[in-house]
Amino acid sequence: MSGFMGHEPDGKPGQPKTVKEWVFTLDHKVIGVWYLIGAIASFIVAGLAASAMRIELGSVGPDITDNGDIYNLWLTMHGAVMILGFQIPALLGFVANWAVPIMVGGKDMAFPRVNAMSVWLLWSGILLALMNLVIPDSYNGMWTGYPPYSLTDAVGNTALYSSVVIILGMSSVFGAVNLACTVAFMRCKGMGWFQMPLTVWCVFTANVIQLIFVPVLAASVLLLSLDKYLGFGFYNPEVGGDVLLYQNLFWFYSHPAVYVILLPFMGILFEIFATSARNDVFNYKATVWSVIAFIPVSSDVWVHHAYVAGLPDWLRLLQTFTTLLISLPFGLLMLSLTGTMYRGAIRYTGPMWWAVAAFFMLIIGALTGIPNALSAVDYGISDSYVIMSHFHYVMAVSGGMAIFAGVFYWFPKLTGRMCNEMMTKLTAAGFFIGMNLVMGPLYFAGIEGMPRRYMDYQMFADNATITSAHHWSTIGLYITFVSALLMIVVWLHGAIAGEKATSANPWGSQSLEFTATAIIPGQGNFPTPVSVPEGWHPYNYIDNPAPVFEPHPGHTGGHH
Amino acid sequence: MKFKSLMHKVMGAMLALPLIPSLAHAFQAAPAHRADYNGWTPHEHYDAVWHETMLDITVLGVVFAIVTFAFMIMYRRHGHGERGKLPHLSGQAKIGWVVIPCMLFLGDDLFLYVKGFDLHNHFRNVPADATEVKLTGSMWNWNYVDVNGIDSDNELVVKQGSPVVLRMVSDDVLHSHYMNRYRVTEDLMPGRITWQWFMPDQLGESVVTCREYCGTMHSGMYGKINVLSAEDYDAYVAEQTASVPAVTGVASAATAADKI
Numbered sequence: 095m096s097g098f099m100g101h102e103p104d105g106k107p108g109q110p111k112t113v114k115e116w117v118f119t120l121d122h123k124v125i126g127v128w129y130l131i132g133a134i135a136s137f138i139v140a141g142l143a144a145s146a147m148r149i150e151l152g153s154v155g156p157d158i159t160d161n162g163d164i165y166n167l168w169l170t171m172h173g174a175v176m177i178l179g180f181q182i183p184a185l186l187g188f189v190a191n192w193a194v195p196i197m198v199g200g201k202d203m204a205f206p207r208v209n210a211m212s213v214w215l216l217w218s219g220i221l222l223a224l225m226n227l228v229i230p231d232s233y234n235g236m237w238t239g240y241p242p243y244s245l246t247d248a249v250g251n252t253a254l255y256s257s258v259v260i261i262l263g264m265s266s267v268f269g270a271v272n273l274a275c276t277v278a279f280m281r282c283k284g285m286g287w288f289q290m291p292l293t294v295w296c297v298f299t300a301n302v303i304q305l306i307f308v309p310v311l312a313a314s315v316l317l318l319s320l321d322k323y324l325g326f327g328f329y330n331p332e333v334g335g336d337v338l339l340y341q342n343l344f345w346f347y348s349h350p351a352v353y354v355i356l357l358p359f360m361g362i363l364f365e366i367f368a369t370s371a372r373n374d375v376f377n378y379k380a381t382v383w384s385v386i387a388f389i390p391v392s393s394d395v396w397v398h399h400a401y402v403a404g405l406p407d408w409l410r411l412l413q414t415f416t417t418l419l420i421s422l423p424f425g426l427l428m429l430s431l432t433g434t435m436y437r438g439a440i441r442y443t444g445p446m447w448w449a450v451a452a453f454f455m456l457i458i459g460a461l462t463g464i465p466n467a468l469s470a471v472d473y474g475i476s477d478s479y480v481i482m483s484h485f486h487y488v489m490a491v492s493g494g495m496a497i498f499a500g501v502f503y504w505f506p507k508l509t510g511r512m513c514n515e516m517m518t519k520l521t522a523a524g525f526f527i528g529m530n531l532v533m534g535p536l537y538f539a540g541i542e543g544m545p546r547r548y549m550d551y552q553m554f555a556d557n558a559t560i561t562s563a564h565h566w567s568t569i570g571l572y573i574t575f576v577s578a579l580l581m582i583v584v585w586l587h588g589a590i591a592g593e594k595a596t597s598a599n600p601w602g603s604q605s606l607e608f609t610a611t612a613i614i615p616g617q618g619n620f621p622t623p624v625s626v627p628e629g630w631h632p633y634n635y636i637d638n639p640a641p642v643f644e645p646h647p648g649h650t651g652g653h654h
Numbered sequence: 655m656k657f658k659s660l661m662h663k664v665m666g667a668m669l670a671l672p673l674i675p676s677l678a679h680a681f682q683a684a685p686a687h688r689a690d691y692n693g694w695t696p697h698e699h700y701d702a703v704w705h706e707t708m709l710d711i712t713v714l715g716v717v718f719a720i721v722t723f724a725f726m727i728m729y730r731r732h733g734h735g736e737r738g739k740l741p742h743l744s745g746q747a748k749i750g751w752v753v754i755p756c757m758l759f760l761g762d763d764l765f766l767y768v769k770g771f772d773l774h775n776h777f778r779n780v781p782a783d784a785t786e787v788k789l790t791g792s793m794w795n796w797n798y799v800d801v802n803g804i805d806s807d808n809e810l811v812v813k814q815g816s817p818v819v820l821r822m823v824s825d826d827v828l829h830s831h832y833m834n835r836y837r838v839t840e841d842l843m844p845g846r847i848t849w850q851w852f853m854p855d856q857l858g859e860s861v862v863t864c865r866e867y868c869g870t871m872h873s874g875m876y877g878k879i880n881v882l883s884a885e886d887y888d889a890y891v892a893e894q895t896a897s898v899p900a901v902t903g904v905a906s907a908a909t910a911a912d913k914i
Contacts, residue, residue, distance in 0.1 A: 162870040236867050242844060243827040248869050331845025337828065338843075371729065373738025380752045402830065402865075403841045404848040407778050414770060418763040425759045426752060428718070433751075435725040438738035442730075450726065457718055461711040468766055470773035471707060474700050474837035477830060477865035543834035545863045548873035553861050635737045 107612030120206035126192025136179030143172040152568035173237035185358035196607035199282025204275035215265035241329035270301035283625035296361030311347035345396035359496035376433025410469040444518030448499035451526040459488025479540030511592035524577030531570025535563035695853035791829035794875035808877030813887040835860035
């Protein structure tokens with residue numbers, strides 16, 4: 095195995111040269127870039143769907159469509175593509191693939207061919223999902239696919255929905271096994287578990303959560319197809335099935351999936367905060383244990399999605415408590431992020447602007463989650479714009495902004511060029527202001543009773559709070575839209591004509607991907623196998639010993 | 655040595671302190687029995703808990719944001735070579751920075767939990783004198799049949815001050831009955847009966863919407879609750895039942911024990 099197919103180090107820094115090398119690559123970094131391209135493409139598709147809906151909701155009555163099916167198709171595509179096509183692939187695809195193996199000093203992922211298969215599955219899933227826009231019986235059952243609606247003909251092609259979920263799920267599981275093995279077995283000589291950057295810990299933990307819960311999701315949608323096409327009755331009450339079974343199975347994956355998104359994006363924030371402040375992460379070991387604590391705690395929060403679905407009362411009360419417990423590890427992570435700034439020496443680079451903006455959005459998003467967790471309070475806000483605003487703050491906005499922060503942060507390592515700093519900051523500010531204007535007023539519309547997934551609100555036409563909230567929210571959309579468009583222009587400009595990076599470590603990080611690689615790392619990542627000396631730590635900015643390059647190329651490394 | 659070990663115990667015990675006042679306050683604020691309600695209705699109770707919850711999260715958020723913002727300003731990098739100087743934490747400090755914040759978060763969680771517990775009981779215990787209405791949801795219509803046999807679509811007329819319990823089922827897919835003024839949501843399912851109750855205390859109309867996605871016309875599935883005074887209500891019933899055959903026992907006045 096050699097040349098473009100191999101993951102053997104060739105010692106040459108830089109990117110693949112030919113189309114063949116790009117397409118049939120086994121290099122984890124190129125695969126990471128493929129994930130990123132898929133994620134950005136998904137972001138654009140789902141963002142356009144969101145914009146169409148937002149404009150439609152700009153005023154009472156039809157604005158650009160009066161067809162409920164078209165609106166519901168946008169809604170379904172927006173939810174499914176943002177989560178399954180953008181957020182998870184950007185974090186567990188791009189960050190996990192591109193950054194994590196280098197951060198642990200490995201020369202590639204543990205199973206490069208499985209890695210290539212994962213990204214091919216992702217692309218197949220995305221293309222299959224896009225078919226929904228052109229087939230005659232397009233699926234409009236929302237990304238949740240609740241029966242019995244999803245068992246009816248009105249919903250469209252349920253098989254397409256199940257297939258997309260199962261294919262993307264397979265991609266996730268292959269990726270998760272690969273990444274877990276990479277972190278466990280491909281760490282460079284000298285790197286112990288508690289010397290790993292927090293991004294690595296967060297991605298690792300998120301993948302463990304994926305491994306536990308994705309199969310449950312796959313099973314739940316598989317049973318849905320069996321019900322609809324073969325007449326089984328798992329969820330069909332007419333033949334003794336139970337619609338609540340689906341909700342339990344579905345959310346048993348899909349609420350932990352929130353932490354699958356949350357953890358890696360907090361990892362990115364830790365990386366950027368520590369680097370920009372040149373400061374140790376506050377209480378590093380406790381932070382790592384908090385990250386690990388998400389595995390058991392995230393497994394017992396799913397029931398709050400069904401508080402008003404006819405569950406027994408004792409279960410609502412019990413799960414209220416277990417749901418609230420997530421605030422403990424989460425609170426500790428927030429404390430560590432703020433603590434990382436304490437007595438730091440903060441430099442406000444472009445990525446740091448994005449990270450700080452994401453952090454403030456996260457405060458709002460996390461705290462507005464508390465009312466949802468309380469079953470009795472949820473009776474008044476369930477499936478309203480309060481919920482919609484909350485999860486957009488926490489997942490879509492802070493998650494998305496952290497992902498973009500990560501792209502700007504690793505951009506010089508991807509392309510060898512820098513993005514325009516001023517434009518980076520400007521887009522961060524535009525996105526921050528725009529998204530607050532989109533989601534902030536909608537929170538108050540939710541308090542007034544605005545339900546989710548309504549294409550119109552003539553029943554609230556005389557409610558000034560709701561109508562003006564929609565008005566301001568749509569204005570916010572235009573600001574966000576321009577900022578997002580500008581951000582993509584900044585990336586394209588940076589990649590093609592940006593100023594060339596003069597240093598392999600432009601931000602002054604202590605992590606291996608910046609300190610031990612070429613400006614653009616080549617195949618095998620490091621010129622010769624790397625190891626870290628005793629006392630090395632990714633967040634030691636004061637007296638960190640430099641990584642050591644082993645003299646014998648071909649030595650496979652190992653871990654202690 | 656002895657003194658130090660005693661100090662550790664005292665310090666350890668103090669960690670649980672935030673839990674005590676929060677629980678004590680919450681239980682004190684929660685009357686054990688509220689059977690006659692005395693005009694204190696679930697949606698007013700809801701608003702009180704909602705405002706407390708909002709105050710709680712606002713204070714937390716503002717404190718957190720101010721501290722972070724202060725750090726952002728105070729610890730800007732001045733010179734090129736400047737490094738962060740986070741103090742080295744002792745073993746005890748490391749544990750303390752986990753246990754004390756966790757106790758504070760848990761204290762706040764428990765405080766809100768107990769508030770919510772009380773409110774939950776208020777929402778889920780139907781008064782003995784509640785009038786029952788049978789509600790059937792279907793794409794895309796709310797059908798109400800009340801004790802007088804009055805069958806109406808998308809509009810429920812009720813008497814002021816008389817609690818109403820809805821016994822609900824769906825004909826086709828999931829729907830979710832949300833009464834804007836009464837702050838209560840509950841799903842309707844085929845094959846299962848669910849319920850919710852409310853206290854219509856103010857005259858006039860309020861909005862009902864569907865909160866579970868139910869297909870093409872989901873956003874067109876809405877209705878209203880119309881609250882009439884006792885005299886107006888009696889007149890309404892007389893007018894409606896004059897043209898309606900005798901009650902066929904579709905729904906009957908139910909006691910609390912009869913609820914599902």
